[in-house]
Amino acid sequence: MTATDTSATGETAQKIRVLIAKPGLDGHDRGAKIVARALRDGGCEVIYTGIRQTPQMIAEAALQEDVDVIGLSILSGAHLELFPRIVDELKSRGLDDVLLFCGGIIPEDDSEALNALGFKAVFRPGTNTQEIVSFVYDNVKHE
Amino acid sequence: MTDIVERFFAGDRRALSRILTRVENGTPAGRDHLRQLFPRSGRAHTIGMTGSAGSGKSTLTGALAGELRKRGHRVGIIAVDPSSPFTQGAILGDRIRMQDLVLDEGVFVRSMATRGAIGGLAPAIDDVVAVMDAFGFPYVFIETVGAGQDEVEIAGTALTTVLVNNPGTGDDIQALKAGIIEIADVLVVNKADRPGADILVSQLKALLALVPSEGRDPPILSTVATTGEGVPALVDAIDEHREYLDSSGGLREQRLQDARHQVLSIAQRILLAQIRRDTPEETLAGLVGQVADRALDPHTAAERLLDRERATEAV
Numbered sequence: 004m005t006a007t008d009t010s011a012t013g014e015t016a017q018k019i020r021v022l023i024a025k026p027g028l029d030g031h032d033r034g035a036k037i038v039a040r041a042l043r044d045g046g047c048e049v050i051y052t053g054i055r056q057t058p059q060m061i062a063e064a065a066l067q068e069d070v071d072v073i074g075l076s077i078l079s080g081a082h083l084e085l086f087p088r089i090v091d092e093l094k095s096r097g098l099d100d101v102l103l104f105c106g107g108i109i110p111e112d113d114s115e116a117l118n119a120l121g122f123k124a125v126f127r128p129g130t131n132t133q134e135i136v137s138f139v140y141d142n143v144k145h146e
Numbered sequence: 147m148t149d150i151v152e153r154f155f156a157g158d159r160r161a162l163s164r165i166l167t168r169v170e171n172g173t174p175a176g177r178d179h180l181r182q183l184f185p186r187s188g189r190a191h192t193i194g195m196t197g198s199a200g201s202g203k204s205t206l207t208g209a210l211a212g213e214l215r216k217r218g219h220r221v222g223i224i225a226v227d228p229s230s231p232f233t234q235g236a237i238l239g240d241r242i243r244m245q246d247l248v249l250d251e252g253v254f255v256r257s258m259a260t261r262g263a264i265g266g267l268a269p270a271i272d273d274v275v276a277v278m279d280a281f282g283f284p285y286v287f288i289e290t291v292g293a294g295q296d297e298v299e300i301a302g303t304a305l306t307t308v309l310v311n312n313p314g315t316g317d318d319i320q321a322l323k324a325g326i327i328e329i330a331d332v333l334v335v336n337k338a339d340r341p342g343a344d345i346l347v348s349q350l351k352a353l354l355a356l357v358p359s360e361g362r363d364p365p366i367l368s369t370v371a372t373t374g375e376g377v378p379a380l381v382d383a384i385d386e387h388r389e390y391l392d393s394s395g396g397l398r399e400q401r402l403q404d405a406r407h408q409v410l411s412i413a414q415r416i417l418l419a420q421i422r423r424d425t426p427e428e429t430l431a432g433l434v435g436q437v438a439d440r441a442l443d444p445h446t447a448a449e450r451l452l453d454r455e456r457a458t459e460a461v
Contacts, residue, residue: 017171018234039237043237046233048229048257048259049235051237052242053241053242060248064241066163067159068238069166069167
């Protein structure tokens with residue numbers, strides 16, 4: 004495989020910027036890292052925040068990094084507690100055009116509530132990572 | 147003046163963030179914003195943080211920002227991580243080391259990918275620094291990718307270059323080699339609680355004694371970024387270097403040098419982009435094929451590319 008020559012053209016074409024974050028107290032970040040890696044391999048610039056992020060921290064990182072997409076990973080079961088607060092924090096900063104998705108241990112029954120909150124997709128264990136990459140490319144809105 | 151630039155000058159962080167994106171992407175809007183902002187830049191103390199991967203650049207940058215906040219200053223941070231040469235994707239993970247700063251409105255951290263640039267920085271780095279500068283941060287840190295020996299571009303972007311070293315990472319021959327150590331204005335031995343720190347400090351001192359002095363010897367400081375040990379002294383050393391530049395007349399000279407480098411490298415990029423745009427793919431593929439088959443040497447091939455270019459212009 005050969006590295007693609009982009010430096011020579013001087014073009015710094017638009018890149019999809021994705022924030023991958025883990026809200027709440029569970030420390031299991033294997034899934035988040037695998038998704039981050041898959042999106043990296045898909046050509047995205049992925050900002051990884053690490054574990055134990057509060058809703059304010061996630062929204063603030065999204066603002067500073069001007070991301071197009073936010074993916075939240077959660078395995079603690081607190082998604083219906085935390086996600087609405089994250090969405091509020093995003094809105095209060097004027098970040099209402101960001102594509103949201105989430106994944107982890109999330110019951111099927113909660114999908115409707117999450118969709119209503121603005122999450123365009125919920126990915127559960129066993130999801131093919133390529134599906135997540137395709138979702139991002141199909142749904143991202145560039146300015 | 148466009149609405150977003152007005153909001154930028156009023157201190158709107160969302161406007162800052164969006165302008166950074168457009169400037170980084172080199173869009174026409176970004177170019178336009180930069181034109182309006184640029185006259186207001188040039189006030190910040192820009193500080194380059196460089197050193198090998200895992201040397202503690204991010205953690206130390208976070209600790210320095212924390213100390214500057216205690217002293218009442220606002221801080222901008224630009225953290226660069228590498229893009230994949232194959233997919234152009236990137237994982238930008240420097241923020242993880244700066245968690246304490248996330249909710250402080252006086253700090254703004256922006257991650258950037260190298261996007262194919264060589265030298266440890268990103269193609270649009272100077273433009274992005276100018277935006278942070280114009281926003282009014284008195285201190286702007288630029289953290290390079292893990293840089294080992296020859297990534298010296300940072301010296302042309304920052305006023306003060308801090309080289310972060312670690313104990314136990316090589317013998318004194320490594321330090322003797324030309325390159326990155328020559329650009330350092332301040333030397334740091336981070337992780338100074340580890341064995342070998344004292345030896346490294348004396349090796350660096352001995353090495354610097356061999357460098358012809360131009361009136362100022364770079365200080366060598368020991369830090370433990372994770373505990374904050376030595377961090378206030380490092381802030382003092384960084385400030386001292388800025389005062390030295392101001393008082394010695396070096397500032398003007400450095401700004402001229404940096405501006406020359408910037409203008410020439412942008413001109414180089416524009417020329418290359420023109421050649422790429424005006425050269426039909428089959429022409430390029432033909433020349434490249436001959437070089438790969440050893441029928442033509444690469445210098446001659448490049449000259450033919452340029453001759454073609456000039457011939458087109460003449461028409």
